[in-house]
Amino acid sequence: MDKVIEIKNLSFTYPDGRQGLKNVDLNVYPGENVAVIGPNGAGKSTLLLHFNGILRGNSTVKICRLPVEEKNLKEIRKKVGLVFQDPEDQLFSLNVFDDVAFGPINMGYAESEVRQRVARALEWVGVDGYEQRSPHHLSVGEKKRIAIATVLSLDPEVLVIDEPTSNLDPRSKWSLIELLKQLPMVKIIATHDLELVRALCGRTVVMDEGKIVADGNTEDILDDITLLKAHGLAH
Amino acid sequence: MKHSFIDEYSDLDSFIHRLDPRTKLIASLAFIVAVVLTPANNWRVFAFYFCIVAVLLILSKLPPLYVLRRSLVIFPFVFLIAVFIPFFKEGEIAGSYNIWLWQISVTYSGLFILANVMVKSWLCILGLILLSSTTRLADLLKGLRQLGVPKVMILILSFMYRYIFVLADEVMRMQRARDSRNFGGSRLHQIRTVGNMAGTLFIRSYERGERIYAAMLARGFDGQVRTLHKLSFRQTDAYFGAVFCLMLIFPCVIWW
Numbered sequence: 001m002d003k004v005i006e007i008k009n010l011s012f013t014y015p016d017g018r019q020g021l022k023n024v025d026l027n028v029y030p031g032e033n034v035a036v037i038g039p040n041g042a043g044k045s046t047l048l049l050h051f052n053g054i055l056r057g058n059s060t061v062k063i064c065r066l067p068v069e070e071k072n073l074k075e076i077r078k079k080v081g082l083v084f085q086d087p088e089d090q091l092f093s094l095n096v097f098d099d100v101a102f103g104p105i106n107m108g109y110a111e112s113e114v115r116q117r118v119a120r121a122l123e124w125v126g127v128d129g130y131e132q133r134s135p136h137h138l139s140v141g142e143k144k145r146i147a148i149a150t151v152l153s154l155d156p157e158v159l160v161i162d163e164p165t166s167n168l169d170p171r172s173k174w175s176l177i178e179l180l181k182q183l184p185m186v187k188i189i190a191t192h193d194l195e196l197v198r199a200l201c202g203r204t205v206v207m208d209e210g211k212i213v214a215d216g217n218t219e220d221i222l223d224d225i226t227l228l229k230a231h232g233l234a235h
Numbered sequence: 236m237k238h239s240f241i242d243e244y245s246d247l248d249s250f251i252h253r254l255d256p257r258t259k260l261i262a263s264l265a266f267i268v269a270v271v272l273t274p275a276n277n278w279r280v281f282a283f284y285f286c287i288v289a290v291l292l293i294l295s296k297l298p299p300l301y302v303l304r305r306s307l308v309i310f311p312f313v314f315l316i317a318v319f320i321p322f323f324k325e326g327e328i329a330g331s332y333n334i335w336l337w338q339i340s341v342t343y344s345g346l347f348i349l350a351n352v353m354v355k356s357w358l359c360i361l362g363l364i365l366l367s368s369t370t371r372l373a374d375l376l377k378g379l380r381q382l383g384v385p386k387v388m389i390l391i392l393s394f395m396y397r398y399i400f401v402l403a404d405e406v407m408r409m410q411r412a413r414d415s416r417n418f419g420g421s422r423l424h425q426i427r428t429v430g431n432m433a434g435t436l437f438i439r440s441y442e443r444g445e446r447i448y449a450a451m452l453a454r455g456f457d458g459q460v461r462t463l464h465k466l467s468f469r470q471t472d473a474y475f476g477a478v479f480c481l482m483l484i485f486p487c488v489i490w491w
Contacts, residue, residue, distance in 0.1 A: 052453055074457070077453060077455045078455065082450075082453040084449070086446065089450050092394065093373075093393070094393055094396060094397055095371075105461045106454060106457065106459075132371070136400050136401075150454065
Protein backbone atom coordinates (compact mmCIF):
# COMPACT_ATOMS: atom_id res chain seq x y z
CA MET A 1 0.00 0.00 0.00
CA ASP A 2 1.09 3.57 -0.62
CA LYS A 3 2.43 5.18 2.49
CA VAL A 4 1.01 8.57 3.39
CA ILE A 5 3.97 9.37 5.59
CA GLU A 6 7.32 7.64 5.40
CA ILE A 7 10.05 8.54 7.86
CA LYS A 8 13.29 6.57 7.97
CA ASN A 9 15.94 6.98 10.63
CA LEU A 10 15.21 10.62 11.34
CA SER A 11 17.26 12.55 13.88
CA PHE A 12 17.03 16.20 14.69
CA THR A 13 19.16 18.43 16.90
CA TYR A 14 18.01 21.87 17.96
CA PRO A 15 20.36 24.81 17.35
CA ASP A 16 21.13 24.90 21.09
CA GLY A 17 22.41 21.31 20.96
CA ARG A 18 19.38 19.64 22.49
CA GLN A 19 18.56 16.45 20.66
CA GLY A 20 14.90 16.54 19.66
CA LEU A 21 14.60 13.28 17.75
CA LYS A 22 16.76 10.14 17.64
CA ASN A 23 16.50 7.59 14.84
CA VAL A 24 12.78 7.81 14.37
CA ASP A 25 11.11 5.40 11.94
CA LEU A 26 7.45 5.87 11.20
CA ASN A 27 5.15 4.81 8.37
CA VAL A 28 1.56 5.92 8.22
CA TYR A 29 -0.90 4.31 5.81
CA PRO A 30 -4.15 5.66 4.30
CA GLY A 31 -7.17 5.50 6.57
CA GLU A 32 -5.18 5.38 9.79
CA ASN A 33 -5.68 7.54 12.86
CA VAL A 34 -2.42 7.63 14.77
CA ALA A 35 -1.97 8.93 18.31
CA VAL A 36 1.49 10.09 19.36
CA ILE A 37 1.74 9.97 23.12
CA GLY A 38 4.59 10.51 25.53
CA PRO A 39 5.66 12.64 28.50
CA ASN A 40 6.44 16.35 28.24
CA GLY A 41 9.54 16.98 26.20
CA ALA A 42 9.43 13.56 24.54
CA GLY A 43 9.72 15.11 21.08
CA LYS A 44 6.10 14.81 19.98
CA SER A 45 5.76 18.40 18.77
CA THR A 46 9.21 18.27 17.21
CA LEU A 47 8.14 15.22 15.22
CA LEU A 48 4.94 16.93 14.08
CA LEU A 49 6.89 19.91 12.79
CA HIS A 50 8.75 17.54 10.46
CA PHE A 51 5.57 16.44 8.72
CA ASN A 52 5.33 19.63 6.70
CA GLY A 53 8.90 20.77 6.62
CA ILE A 54 8.84 23.52 9.25
CA LEU A 55 11.75 21.60 10.76
CA ARG A 56 13.99 19.41 8.68
CA GLY A 57 16.25 16.77 10.17
CA ASN A 58 19.06 14.71 8.72
CA SER A 59 17.08 12.24 6.66
CA THR A 60 14.26 12.46 4.23
CA VAL A 61 10.68 12.52 5.24
CA LYS A 62 8.31 11.55 2.44
CA ILE A 63 4.73 12.75 2.33
CA CYS A 64 2.61 10.91 -0.22
CA ARG A 65 5.89 9.86 -1.88
CA LEU A 66 7.04 13.49 -2.14
CA PRO A 67 10.32 14.10 -0.31
CA VAL A 68 10.17 17.12 2.00
CA GLU A 69 12.41 19.52 0.10
CA GLU A 70 12.33 23.22 -0.66
CA LYS A 71 10.73 22.74 -4.06
CA ASN A 72 7.95 20.48 -2.76
CA LEU A 73 7.09 22.53 0.30
CA LYS A 74 4.05 24.23 -1.17
CA GLU A 75 2.57 20.96 -2.40
CA ILE A 76 3.31 19.27 0.94
CA ARG A 77 1.76 22.06 2.98
CA LYS A 78 -1.35 21.67 0.90
CA LYS A 79 -1.45 17.95 1.72
CA VAL A 80 -0.55 18.18 5.39
CA GLY A 81 -2.68 20.41 7.59
CA LEU A 82 -0.82 21.20 10.80
CA VAL A 83 -2.80 22.61 13.73
CA PHE A 84 -0.75 24.11 16.53
CA GLN A 85 -1.51 23.65 20.20
CA ASP A 86 -2.33 27.24 21.11
CA PRO A 87 -5.13 28.60 18.92
CA GLU A 88 -3.89 32.12 19.73
CA ASP A 89 -0.90 31.27 17.54
CA GLN A 90 -2.94 29.60 14.84
CA LEU A 91 -5.48 32.43 14.58
CA PHE A 92 -3.46 35.53 13.77
CA SER A 93 -5.90 37.52 11.64
CA LEU A 94 -8.40 40.14 12.72
CA ASN A 95 -11.42 38.03 11.81
CA VAL A 96 -12.29 34.40 11.34
CA PHE A 97 -12.79 34.69 7.60
CA ASP A 98 -9.29 36.04 6.96
CA ASP A 99 -7.78 33.27 9.06
CA VAL A 100 -9.58 30.43 7.35
CA ALA A 101 -8.96 32.02 3.95
CA PHE A 102 -5.24 32.53 4.64
CA GLY A 103 -4.17 29.07 3.41
CA PRO A 104 -6.33 28.99 0.26
CA ILE A 105 -5.26 32.54 -0.69
CA ASN A 106 -1.60 31.58 -0.30
CA MET A 107 -2.19 28.58 -2.52
CA GLY A 108 -3.41 30.97 -5.18
CA TYR A 109 -7.01 29.86 -5.54
CA ALA A 110 -9.47 32.22 -7.21
CA GLU A 111 -11.71 34.36 -5.03
CA SER A 112 -14.90 32.32 -5.55
CA GLU A 113 -13.02 29.10 -4.78
CA VAL A 114 -11.56 30.67 -1.62
CA ARG A 115 -15.00 31.74 -0.40
CA GLN A 116 -16.43 28.31 -1.11
CA ARG A 117 -13.60 26.60 0.80
CA VAL A 118 -13.97 28.92 3.79
CA ALA A 119 -17.71 28.35 3.95
CA ARG A 120 -17.26 24.59 3.71
CA ALA A 121 -14.51 24.45 6.34
CA LEU A 122 -16.52 26.53 8.81
CA GLU A 123 -19.59 24.39 8.23
CA TRP A 124 -17.49 21.27 8.75
CA VAL A 125 -16.40 22.35 12.21
CA GLY A 126 -19.88 23.64 13.04
CA VAL A 127 -19.24 27.39 13.33
CA ASP A 128 -20.77 28.68 10.09
CA GLY A 129 -21.78 32.30 10.34
CA TYR A 130 -18.69 33.26 12.37
CA GLU A 131 -16.87 34.83 9.41
CA GLN A 132 -16.71 38.38 10.73
CA ARG A 133 -16.06 37.58 14.40
CA SER A 134 -12.75 38.55 15.88
CA PRO A 135 -10.75 35.70 17.47
CA HIS A 136 -10.62 37.57 20.74
CA HIS A 137 -14.36 37.20 21.18
CA LEU A 138 -14.43 33.41 20.86
CA SER A 139 -14.47 30.71 23.52
CA VAL A 140 -11.55 28.29 23.76
CA GLY A 141 -13.66 25.52 22.21
CA GLU A 142 -14.63 27.73 19.28
CA LYS A 143 -11.02 28.81 18.80
CA LYS A 144 -9.91 25.16 18.67
CA ARG A 145 -12.57 24.38 16.07
CA ILE A 146 -11.67 27.37 13.95
CA ALA A 147 -8.00 26.52 14.24
CA ILE A 148 -8.88 23.16 12.66
CA ALA A 149 -10.99 24.92 10.02
CA THR A 150 -7.97 27.02 9.02
CA VAL A 151 -6.30 23.89 7.67
CA LEU A 152 -9.45 22.06 6.53
CA SER A 153 -9.93 24.87 4.03
CA LEU A 154 -6.88 23.46 2.22
CA ASP A 155 -8.48 20.01 1.89
CA PRO A 156 -5.49 18.24 3.40
CA GLU A 157 -4.90 14.51 3.04
CA VAL A 158 -3.32 14.39 6.48
CA LEU A 159 -4.52 16.31 9.51
CA VAL A 160 -1.78 16.76 12.12
CA ILE A 161 -2.99 18.16 15.44
CA ASP A 162 -0.97 19.05 18.52
CA GLU A 163 -2.95 18.63 21.76
CA PRO A 164 -6.44 19.19 20.37
CA THR A 165 -8.17 18.79 23.74
CA SER A 166 -5.86 20.79 26.03
CA ASN A 167 -7.68 23.49 28.04
CA LEU A 168 -11.10 22.18 27.04
CA ASP A 169 -13.88 21.30 29.47
CA PRO A 170 -15.24 17.74 29.13
CA ARG A 171 -18.26 18.78 27.08
CA SER A 172 -16.27 20.79 24.54
CA LYS A 173 -13.69 18.02 24.51
CA TRP A 174 -16.16 15.30 23.61
CA SER A 175 -17.86 17.43 21.00
CA LEU A 176 -14.44 18.09 19.47
CA ILE A 177 -13.70 14.35 19.46
CA GLU A 178 -17.03 13.74 17.69
CA LEU A 179 -16.06 16.38 15.15
CA LEU A 180 -12.66 14.76 14.54
CA LYS A 181 -14.35 11.38 14.07
CA GLN A 182 -16.42 12.84 11.23
CA LEU A 183 -13.36 14.01 9.31
CA PRO A 184 -12.35 11.47 6.67
CA MET A 185 -8.63 12.20 6.25
CA VAL A 186 -5.65 10.51 7.94
CA LYS A 187 -5.15 12.01 11.40
CA ILE A 188 -2.02 12.20 13.49
CA ILE A 189 -2.64 13.51 16.98
CA ALA A 190 -0.07 14.34 19.62
CA THR A 191 -1.66 14.32 23.05
CA HIS A 192 -1.58 13.44 26.73
CA ASP A 193 -5.28 12.74 26.72
CA LEU A 194 -5.63 8.94 26.77
CA GLU A 195 -9.44 9.15 26.61
CA LEU A 196 -9.09 10.93 23.31
CA VAL A 197 -6.63 8.28 22.10
CA ARG A 198 -8.98 5.45 22.98
CA ALA A 199 -11.97 7.14 21.38
CA LEU A 200 -10.35 8.18 18.15
CA CYS A 201 -7.14 6.38 17.23
CA GLY A 202 -6.66 2.80 16.17
CA ARG A 203 -2.91 2.99 16.38
CA THR A 204 -0.69 4.51 19.05
CA VAL A 205 2.95 5.51 18.97
CA VAL A 206 4.71 6.07 22.30
CA MET A 207 7.65 8.47 22.35
CA ASP A 208 10.15 9.20 25.07
CA GLU A 209 13.40 11.18 24.95
CA GLY A 210 13.15 11.69 21.21
CA LYS A 211 12.74 8.00 20.38
CA ILE A 212 9.79 5.88 19.43
CA VAL A 213 9.59 3.29 22.20
CA ALA A 214 6.40 1.51 21.20
CA ASP A 215 4.15 1.42 18.16
CA GLY A 216 1.04 -0.67 17.80
CA ASN A 217 -2.62 -1.24 18.36
CA THR A 218 -4.11 1.35 20.76
CA GLU A 219 -5.87 -1.21 22.94
CA ASP A 220 -2.69 -3.22 23.42
CA ILE A 221 -0.59 -0.20 24.29
CA LEU A 222 -3.06 1.48 26.62
CA ASP A 223 -3.58 -1.81 28.47
CA ASP A 224 0.16 -2.30 28.96
CA ILE A 225 0.41 -0.53 32.32
CA THR A 226 4.11 -1.31 32.76
CA LEU A 227 4.90 0.40 29.47
CA LEU A 228 2.79 3.44 30.35
CA LYS A 229 4.35 3.68 33.80
CA ALA A 230 7.86 3.43 32.40
CA HIS A 231 7.24 6.46 30.22
CA GLY A 232 5.35 8.66 32.61
CA LEU A 233 1.93 8.10 31.08
CA ALA A 234 0.36 6.41 34.10
CA HIS A 235 1.13 6.47 37.78
CA MET B 236 -10.89 38.87 29.55
CA LYS B 237 -12.82 41.95 28.50
CA HIS B 238 -10.99 44.83 26.91
CA SER B 239 -12.30 47.96 25.33
CA PHE B 240 -11.93 47.84 21.61
CA ILE B 241 -11.32 50.88 19.49
CA ASP B 242 -13.85 49.61 16.97
CA GLU B 243 -16.39 48.75 19.64
CA TYR B 244 -19.53 49.87 17.79
CA SER B 245 -18.36 48.99 14.29
CA ASP B 246 -20.93 46.19 14.09
CA LEU B 247 -23.88 48.60 14.10
CA ASP B 248 -25.59 49.20 10.83
CA SER B 249 -26.07 52.72 9.52
CA PHE B 250 -25.54 54.84 6.46
CA ILE B 251 -22.10 55.81 7.78
CA HIS B 252 -21.14 52.21 8.61
CA ARG B 253 -21.93 51.12 5.08
CA LEU B 254 -19.68 53.69 3.40
CA ASP B 255 -16.45 52.43 1.86
CA PRO B 256 -13.57 52.65 4.38
CA ARG B 257 -11.55 54.66 1.90
CA THR B 258 -14.28 57.30 1.64
CA LYS B 259 -14.31 57.60 5.40
CA LEU B 260 -10.51 57.70 5.67
CA ILE B 261 -10.17 60.49 3.14
CA ALA B 262 -13.13 62.41 4.56
CA SER B 263 -11.66 62.19 8.08
CA LEU B 264 -8.29 63.38 6.86
CA ALA B 265 -9.90 66.27 4.96
CA PHE B 266 -11.91 67.18 8.02
CA ILE B 267 -8.83 67.28 10.26
CA VAL B 268 -6.91 69.38 7.76
CA ALA B 269 -9.83 71.79 7.46
CA VAL B 270 -10.18 72.12 11.24
CA VAL B 271 -6.47 72.65 11.78
CA LEU B 272 -6.16 75.24 9.00
CA THR B 273 -9.11 77.33 10.18
CA PRO B 274 -7.82 80.60 11.69
CA ALA B 275 -8.23 80.82 15.44
CA ASN B 276 -10.77 83.64 15.62
CA ASN B 277 -13.37 82.07 13.33
CA TRP B 278 -15.66 80.69 15.98
CA ARG B 279 -18.57 80.43 13.61
CA VAL B 280 -16.57 78.06 11.40
CA PHE B 281 -15.78 75.83 14.36
CA ALA B 282 -19.42 75.81 15.34
CA PHE B 283 -20.32 74.86 11.79
CA TYR B 284 -17.76 72.03 11.73
CA PHE B 285 -19.08 70.83 15.05
CA CYS B 286 -22.55 70.69 13.54
CA ILE B 287 -21.24 68.55 10.67
CA VAL B 288 -19.66 66.04 13.05
CA ALA B 289 -22.70 66.07 15.29
CA VAL B 290 -25.04 65.32 12.38
CA LEU B 291 -22.80 62.49 11.20
CA LEU B 292 -22.56 61.09 14.71
CA ILE B 293 -26.34 61.10 14.97
CA LEU B 294 -26.63 59.44 11.57
CA SER B 295 -24.14 56.77 12.67
CA LYS B 296 -26.37 55.75 15.63
CA LEU B 297 -23.41 55.71 18.04
CA PRO B 298 -24.46 56.18 21.68
CA PRO B 299 -23.80 59.92 22.37
CA LEU B 300 -22.54 59.30 25.91
CA TYR B 301 -19.99 56.80 24.65
CA VAL B 302 -18.70 59.29 22.09
CA LEU B 303 -18.50 62.04 24.69
CA ARG B 304 -16.63 59.88 27.19
CA ARG B 305 -14.21 58.69 24.56
CA SER B 306 -13.56 62.19 23.29
CA LEU B 307 -12.59 63.41 26.77
CA VAL B 308 -9.57 61.13 26.72
CA ILE B 309 -7.74 63.61 24.51
CA PHE B 310 -7.90 66.53 26.98
CA PRO B 311 -5.21 65.53 29.47
CA PHE B 312 -2.70 65.17 26.63
CA VAL B 313 -3.56 68.44 24.95
CA PHE B 314 -3.78 70.22 28.27
CA LEU B 315 -0.30 69.07 29.30
CA ILE B 316 1.16 70.39 26.09
CA ALA B 317 -0.79 73.63 25.86
CA VAL B 318 -1.20 74.63 29.51
CA PHE B 319 1.84 76.93 29.51
CA ILE B 320 0.78 78.99 26.54
CA PRO B 321 -1.31 81.52 28.59
CA PHE B 322 1.74 82.23 30.77
CA PHE B 323 4.20 82.88 28.00
CA LYS B 324 2.13 84.55 25.33
CA GLU B 325 2.53 88.32 25.39
CA GLY B 326 -0.44 90.64 25.29
CA GLU B 327 -3.11 92.16 27.46
CA ILE B 328 -2.82 90.84 31.00
CA ALA B 329 -5.84 88.94 32.25
CA GLY B 330 -4.53 88.26 35.71
CA SER B 331 -1.27 88.57 37.56
CA TYR B 332 -0.17 86.55 40.56
CA ASN B 333 2.74 86.77 42.92
CA ILE B 334 3.96 83.41 44.01
CA TRP B 335 6.90 83.81 46.39
CA LEU B 336 9.62 85.34 44.20
CA TRP B 337 7.98 84.98 40.84
CA GLN B 338 5.44 87.14 39.24
CA ILE B 339 3.22 85.16 36.92
CA SER B 340 0.80 86.75 34.53
CA VAL B 341 -1.79 85.26 32.26
CA THR B 342 -2.68 87.00 29.03
CA TYR B 343 -5.99 87.07 27.17
CA SER B 344 -4.43 86.08 23.88
CA GLY B 345 -2.72 83.15 25.59
CA LEU B 346 -5.99 81.93 27.04
CA PHE B 347 -7.58 82.39 23.66
CA ILE B 348 -4.98 80.16 22.00
CA LEU B 349 -5.35 77.55 24.73
CA ALA B 350 -9.10 77.41 24.22
CA ASN B 351 -8.57 77.27 20.51
CA VAL B 352 -6.15 74.33 20.73
CA MET B 353 -8.64 72.51 22.93
CA VAL B 354 -11.52 73.07 20.54
CA LYS B 355 -9.52 72.04 17.50
CA SER B 356 -8.25 68.84 19.09
CA TRP B 357 -11.70 68.00 20.38
CA LEU B 358 -13.20 68.39 16.90
CA CYS B 359 -10.43 66.23 15.43
CA ILE B 360 -10.88 63.49 18.00
CA LEU B 361 -14.63 63.49 17.36
CA GLY B 362 -13.90 62.95 13.68
CA LEU B 363 -11.55 60.08 14.50
CA ILE B 364 -14.01 58.46 16.88
CA LEU B 365 -16.60 58.64 14.13
CA LEU B 366 -14.17 56.92 11.77
CA SER B 367 -12.93 54.22 14.13
CA SER B 368 -16.33 53.40 15.63
CA THR B 369 -18.06 52.97 12.31
CA THR B 370 -15.40 50.93 10.51
CA ARG B 371 -14.09 47.51 11.49
CA LEU B 372 -10.36 47.64 11.97
CA ALA B 373 -9.89 44.87 9.39
CA ASP B 374 -11.78 47.00 6.83
CA LEU B 375 -9.92 50.14 7.83
CA LEU B 376 -6.61 48.37 7.22
CA LYS B 377 -7.88 47.06 3.90
CA GLY B 378 -8.83 50.62 2.98
CA LEU B 379 -5.40 51.91 3.98
CA ARG B 380 -3.82 49.15 1.91
CA GLN B 381 -5.80 50.11 -1.16
CA LEU B 382 -4.90 53.74 -0.61
CA GLY B 383 -1.27 52.71 -1.01
CA VAL B 384 0.05 52.15 2.52
CA PRO B 385 2.81 49.48 2.29
CA LYS B 386 1.77 45.89 2.99
CA VAL B 387 4.34 45.48 5.74
CA MET B 388 2.85 48.39 7.68
CA ILE B 389 -0.61 46.91 7.34
CA LEU B 390 0.65 43.53 8.53
CA ILE B 391 2.35 45.09 11.55
CA LEU B 392 -0.76 47.07 12.47
CA SER B 393 -2.95 44.03 12.07
CA PHE B 394 -0.71 41.83 14.24
CA MET B 395 -0.47 44.60 16.79
CA TYR B 396 -4.21 44.86 17.08
CA ARG B 397 -4.66 41.10 17.14
CA TYR B 398 -2.10 40.43 19.86
CA ILE B 399 -2.16 43.51 22.06
CA PHE B 400 -5.04 42.00 24.04
CA VAL B 401 -3.34 38.61 24.25
CA LEU B 402 -0.30 40.38 25.70
CA ALA B 403 -2.46 42.43 28.05
CA ASP B 404 -3.97 39.19 29.35
CA GLU B 405 -0.51 37.76 29.81
CA VAL B 406 0.59 40.80 31.82
CA MET B 407 -2.54 40.54 33.93
CA ARG B 408 -1.85 36.88 34.69
CA MET B 409 1.77 37.66 35.59
CA GLN B 410 0.64 40.41 37.93
CA ARG B 411 -1.77 38.06 39.62
CA ALA B 412 0.91 35.43 40.06
CA ARG B 413 3.19 38.08 41.51
CA ASP B 414 0.56 39.49 43.87
CA SER B 415 -0.44 36.06 45.12
CA ARG B 416 3.16 35.48 46.15
CA ASN B 417 3.12 38.65 48.23
CA PHE B 418 4.96 41.14 46.16
CA GLY B 419 6.56 43.45 48.66
CA GLY B 420 9.97 44.13 50.12
CA SER B 421 12.23 47.04 49.40
CA ARG B 422 11.69 49.50 46.62
CA LEU B 423 14.76 48.23 44.77
CA HIS B 424 13.42 44.70 44.96
CA GLN B 425 10.08 45.80 43.55
CA ILE B 426 11.69 47.56 40.64
CA ARG B 427 13.77 44.50 39.92
CA THR B 428 10.65 42.32 39.86
CA VAL B 429 8.93 44.63 37.41
CA GLY B 430 12.04 44.56 35.25
CA ASN B 431 12.04 40.78 35.26
CA MET B 432 8.40 40.76 34.26
CA ALA B 433 9.10 43.06 31.34
CA GLY B 434 11.95 40.80 30.25
CA THR B 435 9.82 37.67 30.54
CA LEU B 436 7.07 39.33 28.58
CA PHE B 437 9.52 40.25 25.86
CA ILE B 438 10.86 36.69 25.60
CA ARG B 439 7.36 35.21 25.58
CA SER B 440 6.26 37.59 22.85
CA TYR B 441 9.33 36.70 20.84
CA GLU B 442 8.59 33.00 21.17
CA ARG B 443 4.95 33.58 20.31
CA GLY B 444 6.09 35.43 17.23
CA GLU B 445 8.09 32.38 16.17
CA ARG B 446 5.12 30.07 16.72
CA ILE B 447 2.84 32.37 14.74
CA TYR B 448 5.36 32.45 11.93
CA ALA B 449 5.46 28.62 11.96
CA ALA B 450 1.66 28.56 11.82
CA MET B 451 1.78 30.93 8.84
CA LEU B 452 4.40 28.81 7.08
CA ALA B 453 2.30 25.70 7.69
CA ARG B 454 -0.46 27.29 5.65
CA GLY B 455 1.71 28.14 2.72
CA PHE B 456 2.98 31.62 3.66
CA ASP B 457 5.99 32.49 1.51
CA GLY B 458 6.60 36.11 2.44
CA GLN B 459 3.98 37.44 0.02
CA VAL B 460 1.00 39.06 1.66
CA ARG B 461 -2.08 38.28 -0.38
CA THR B 462 -5.61 39.49 0.22
CA LEU B 463 -8.93 39.21 -1.50
CA HIS B 464 -9.91 42.58 -2.91
CA LYS B 465 -13.49 43.23 -2.21
CA LEU B 466 -13.79 46.94 -1.42
CA SER B 467 -15.75 48.83 -3.98
CA PHE B 468 -16.89 52.41 -4.23
CA ARG B 469 -20.60 52.82 -4.66
CA GLN B 470 -22.70 55.74 -5.72
CA THR B 471 -23.44 56.70 -2.12
CA ASP B 472 -19.68 57.03 -1.57
CA ALA B 473 -19.43 59.52 -4.39
CA TYR B 474 -22.44 61.51 -3.14
CA PHE B 475 -21.20 61.50 0.41
CA GLY B 476 -17.69 62.55 -0.61
CA ALA B 477 -18.98 65.40 -2.75
CA VAL B 478 -21.44 66.72 -0.17
CA PHE B 479 -18.90 66.40 2.63
CA CYS B 480 -16.23 68.36 0.74
CA LEU B 481 -18.73 71.07 -0.14
CA MET B 482 -19.69 71.34 3.52
CA LEU B 483 -16.03 71.70 4.50
CA ILE B 484 -15.47 74.49 2.01
CA PHE B 485 -18.80 76.20 2.62
CA PRO B 486 -17.82 78.26 5.71
CA CYS B 487 -14.67 79.54 4.02
CA VAL B 488 -16.73 80.90 1.19
CA ILE B 489 -19.38 82.71 3.20
CA TRP B 490 -17.40 83.95 6.21
CA TRP B 491 -14.18 85.10 4.65
